Amino acid sequence: MTGISSYLLNRLQTTLLTCGPFASDRELKTVFIDTRINPWRDSLPQADDNPTSRVQAIIDFLYDRHNTHAENALVLLLRVLSDRTNPHDACHRQLAGLADELERATKRAPTPESASGPSPTPAPPTSAQRKTLERTLAMARRTLDILEVQAAGYSVLTIPAHLTIQLEDQRRKVAELEARLQA
Numbered sequence: 001m002t003g004i005s006s007y008l009l010n011r012l013q014t015t016l017l018t019c020g021p022f023a024s025d026r027e028l029k030t031v032f033i034d035t036r037i038n039p040w041r042d043s044l045p046q047a048d049d050n051p052t053s054r055v056q057a058i059i060d061f062l063y064d065r066h067n068t069h070a071e072n073a074l075v076l077l078l079r080v081l082s083d084r085t086n087p088h089d090a091c092h093r094q095l096a097g098l099a100d101e102l103e104r105a106t107k108r109a110p111t112p113e114s115a116s117g118p119s120p121t122p123a124p125p126t127s128a129q130r131k132t133l134e135r136t137l138a139m140a141r142r143t144l145d146i147l148e149v150q151a152a153g154y155s156v157l158t159i160p161a162h163l164t165i166q167l168e169d170q171r172r173k174v175a176e177l178e179a180r181l182q183a
Helices: 006-019 025-031 038-043 051-063 073-083 090-105 127-152 161-182
Strands: none
Touching: 006 051, 006 090, 006 161, 025 051, 025 073, 038 051, 051 073, 073 090, 090 161, 127 161
């Protein structure tokens, strides 16, 4: 599995620090009573009394772990935190959106048994193509940032459908561009 893009990792850390229970190891452990993430409760990493260190440790710990249904543990944590947050709170939407985005970014490649046939590996981009992709990605990220600021002005119940669709499309576009650059 590849790593998390620096852009997504930064947003993930910021959101968890703002919206998550990372003041203490004990507070974090109470969240892991939820059956979706309970299998990792007794092996959580201990961190200093520093919320930033705790967030980084939990991301590192959960990123490569999956349950028996092949669901990513970090995605599950984001979903649990989102479900525990008031739907009218901006954190609810941010956590749910990050869970969706991280889920797309961490999808496992199909195994040879599940694949219908070998898929061709795309050629890595040339230097000129890479520069174009980087510029396109930078613009896509700026657009996504603007859309997220606009969406933050609404609650989950009042956000216009067109804005929700634009956000989903833009997140998908950013994820696809990041994947093409990592090829």
